[in-house]
Amino acid sequence: MRIDVITIFPEYLQPLRAALLGKAIERGLISLDVHDLRDWTHDVHRAVDDAPYGGGPGMVMKPQVWGEALDAVAPRTESDEHGTEHGTGRRPRLVVPTPAGRPFTQRCAQEYAAEEHLIFACGRYEGIDQRVIDDAARRMPVDEVSIGDYVLVGGEAAVLVIVEAFARLLPGVLGNPSSAAQDSFSTALDGLLEGPSYTRPEVWRDLAVPDVLLSGNHALVDRWRRDQALVRTFHRRPDLVDRLPEEALDERDRAL
């Protein structure tokens, strides 16, 4: 998979080259290019922002600089100019992190893991001139996504979160692929939160591992894990329980 990130702080994306993702890059599973938006400025100040039309606080990122950057990273094709569908080559998907975007979820992570090429556009200040997004949407799919109901200083930290979420789903990135299959929000768990985990020793600071986990009875262990997932989700995320499809709950679940 190819990933391009456009930002005014390329050094902010360095953590993507560490640990598990760094290994995936080294092994050629992911190719990552981080671009400095200012490379596409033409003035001595290398300005990327300007005052907002209509007044108000803050600055808006300029469309010309972003337009040139996106044209360079996702070159226009013949068919873009003529509005026709082009051959078999898939278009890149542009992802623009913004607190005003659609919520980024595990489902989005799964969708992104199936893409061939993703481009991330990191906004700062009050955001990017909307015409940049509208223009890009004329030639590629564009997602404006939010990683949560809070406001960050810019999109860079959101890109770290989003890339980490989908990259671990790519074949070969995780040592043990079944760990992703059993995650919180996974289909295997019916979208529930994962319950608690324990390792040795059996007793630590007077706290004992639940007996059932030492029983060796796999059916009982599975039932216990299911109960824990349900109880935890009910307490912490009742909204997820409400969204459970009727058929996801068996009689025991309902009795809980």
Ligand code: ADE
């Ligand atoms: N940029 C600033 N805040 C953000 C958020 N919550 N999600 C994604 N991008 C952002």
